[in-house]
Amino acid sequence: MKKYLAMLLACAMIFAFAAGCAQQNPANSDEPTATNAPTYVEATPVQNTELVTDGNETVSDKDTINIAVDREPATLNPGGVSSNVNEIIMRNVLDTLLKFDENAIPQANLATEWEAIDDLTWQFKLRDDVNFTNGEHFTAKDVVYSINRLANTTTGASALTYIDLSGVEAVDDYTVNIKTTKPYAFLEAQLCQAVMCIVNEKAITEMGEDAHGRAPVGTGPYMVADWTAGESITLERNENYWGEPAKLKTVVLKIMTEGTSRTINLETGDIDLNCRLQTTDIDRVEESSDMYVLAGAQNTLRYICFNTSVEPLNNVNVRKALYHATDTELIRETIYGVKSSEKANGPIPPSFQGKNHDLPEYEYDPAKAKEMLAAEGYENGFEVSFIYLANTTNNMFAEMLQSMWAEVGVTLVLQPTESGTLSTMLNAGDYEVGTAATDMKLCDAGEGLYAFFHSSSRGSSQDRTWLNDADVDAILDKIVTTLDAEERNKLVSEAEAMIHDLCPMIYICHPWRVYGARSDVRGLKVLPYDMEYYSKLYFVNED
Incomplete structure (x- = not known):
């Protein structure tokens, strides 16, 4: 326990956010201006964050924006390797x-x-x-x-x-x-x-x-003008676009895999927009008069997944006991940050239609966890492995979980893994406990539940629990074929309650998308799905 407390202190020192730094942006408040540099804005899932020009600003004639992205795409062909x-x-x-x-x-x-x-x-x-x-x-x-x-x-x-x-x-x-x-x-x-x-x-x-x-041939507002491997992708405005023309002529996407490097380049002005601002840099950006932060909810769930097909994790009461042994809120606050995530209770994000808002919570209660394990014959605990993508954040996450479960007698054997191997093991069901993040790509709760929990999804890139429950399958099959939205939402709510009671995963949080931008950038809106409309971006003149 002493090791655990020491580790938490170190985590807090690394990831702590200054109290009072966040400012609420009421729905009817004035938009921030370039002369009054905007600070952090807390967006809700249904009220996305946006910064546009107000009456005191004039649009700049700058026609090129430099944007930092965190990885290089494998291809821009539909159906290829996706990110x-x-x-x-x-x-x-x-x-x-x-x-x-x-x-x-x-x-x-x-x-x-x-x-x-x-x-x-x-x-x-x-x-x-x-x-x-x-x-x-x-x-x-x-x-x-x-x-x-x-x-x-x-x-x-x-x-x-x-x-x-x-x-x-x-x-x-x-x-x-x-x-x-x-x-x-x-x-x-x-x-x-x-x-x-x-x-x-x-x-x-x-x-x-x-x-x-x-260099795909398309019908969109931009076209690829250059792709320098490992460095950048340059987009030029499609002058014959059928819709509203892009405001900027050129978009340069600079490939920067290191989060700290993206922040430094934002500070120096070498980039205008950081599409993946790491949580440790939020304070650093919002304290600057030359930059601002925008953040909003996404369709993503961070969770701990149980392989429900292997012992003892095929026992629902063992899974529930391990949930009670996990301080999910402490993990969220320490690892993901209160400014860049929201609490999760159930797999469906809070703003989605069909979300069941009456789900009981699996509260952190180590004593109850011990009682439940003893009732199932595990009064002396057991050993179980935990696979995860090896990086600084996940290593810290794993050590926190290991310490928490040790308090109830469960030995968690850590297996840090590289990305390709991790995906292969998860897809094959070759694991006991793991951690992952999954998007509801269609922004539809019913589709997300089907992809996550239907037995036919086993082996896919979204099913991480290997759940096989006939009642769950039946209601998910009905959701897929029910075209009436109101009736489908009722089924979704019922299905989420059924799945929640089976406890195939431990919900950690819904991470938010966090952007850092130079103070003269406008037109960005944080959306609940993976999309940035480059055609709407522009600059304003600053005094």
Whole structure:
């Protein structure tokens, strides 16, 4: 216990945030101005953070913005190896049929209107004024090609599996029918995903997949002008874009994998926007008059996962005991920070439709945990392994958990692992306890529950519990095929309660997205999903 307390003191010294630094931004308050440098703004999941020009500012004629990203994408082709960075870039260069609004509700994009003409067929009407950057005119044939192409790609095939696609056909040049083998409630949300971006067959055929992945031909507000491996990706404004033109001519995405380096470059002005501000640098940025911080809720869950198929973790009461042995709030505050996360109770984020807000909490209670373990025959505890991605933050997380569980007699054997091996082990079910972060990519609670907990999802990149419960499967199957939103939300709430009672994971928090920006940057809005609209960014003049 002394070691545990000493470690917590060190954690607190490293991760502590200055009290009183955060300032609430009331809904009706004035927007911060460049002369009154904005500080940290706490956004809620339903009221995203935004900074726009007020009446006292004038727009600058600066036309190039430098943005730091935390990794280099493998490809910009839909369906290729995916990350949040490549998905964001793709959706600035390519277009989807539908797109999420700021509340993650599907809206028109390349498709202007759509309807379910029967339980298995959705019909989409397309824009007739869109051209690709190679001059080719956009038609229904491009939609058919783009969707069919996904069957032979890395992540596209899994997307089609979720849709349970039976076919896609061009009715005429500007009408497309998408058919499924069974009613599929999440098709609209699925069509907002980057993997569903529309590409041009002629461009891919002439360029080849690899070359197209480095400079995709799209219909978006920007196009790729240069990609210098390991350094940067430069986007130039698409002057023939069908929608509102991008405000800035050039966007330079600088690849900076180290969080401290991103912050230093923001301080010096070498970058204008840091899309991944680490929690340890929040105070540093908000205390500067030359920078500001924006933050908002995301669709992500940080959790500890149990492999429910192995002993003794196949015993629900053992899982519940370990939950009671875990001080989740201390982990959240110490590791993830109160300024960049919110408490989680259940797998569904608080703002999502269908969220069950009446779930009982598994309160931190080591004495109760010991009693429950003894009742299951583990009065002397047991040994269990814990796999996690090896880095400074996760190492600290693992040591905290190890100390907490030791208090109830459970020996946690730490297995720090590199990224590729970790994914392989989790996908194969070759683990006992692990930690992960998972996005509800469709911003739909029903789809998220299905991907996380349906037995058919075992072995996927989202199922980390290997839960196999017939009642859970049955209600999740019903959610997928229920097209009425109100009825589906009731089922989602019921399903979350069932899953919560089975305790397949320990919820740590919903991390927030945190940005650092130079004080003259405007137009950024923190969205509840992975997207930054580069076309809306601009600069203001400062006195």
